[in-house]
Amino acid sequence: MLVLTRKTGEAIQIGEDIEISIVSVKGDQVKLGINAPKNIDIHRKEVYLTIQEENAEASKEIHNLFNILPKKE
Structure with missing residues (x-):
C-alpha cells in the first residue's frame, strides 16, 4: 500500500485518467473529489x-435454476 500525505487543495494522479483531490479536512473526516472517466x-x-x-x-440462484431444468440428452 502506498501512503501519501496531502493538504487541502492538493491532489493525487492515478494513471492519465484519474485524479483524487483533497477537498477539505474536518476533524477525522476527509472530503475527496474524484475525477475519472464515466466508464x-x-x-x-x-x-x-x-x-x-x-x-x-x-x-x-441462477446456478440453482440450471440444476432444476431438464437436461438435454
Missing part, C-alpha cells in the same frame, strides 16, 4: 462489497 465505477468500499455479495448471491 469507471466509483463506490465507497462498503457499498462495493455489498454489490459484490449481491452479485454472488444472484449467480448462485
Whole structure:
C-alpha cells in the first residue's frame, strides 16, 4: 500500500485518467473529489462489497435454476 500525505487543495494522479483531490479536512473526516472517466465505477468500499455479495448471491440462484431444468440428452 502506498501512503501519501496531502493538504487541502492538493491532489493525487492515478494513471492519465484519474485524479483524487483533497477537498477539505474536518476533524477525522476527509472530503475527496474524484475525477475519472464515466466508464469507471466509483463506490465507497462498503457499498462495493455489498454489490459484490449481491452479485454472488444472484449467480448462485441462477446456478440453482440450471440444476432444476431438464437436461438435454
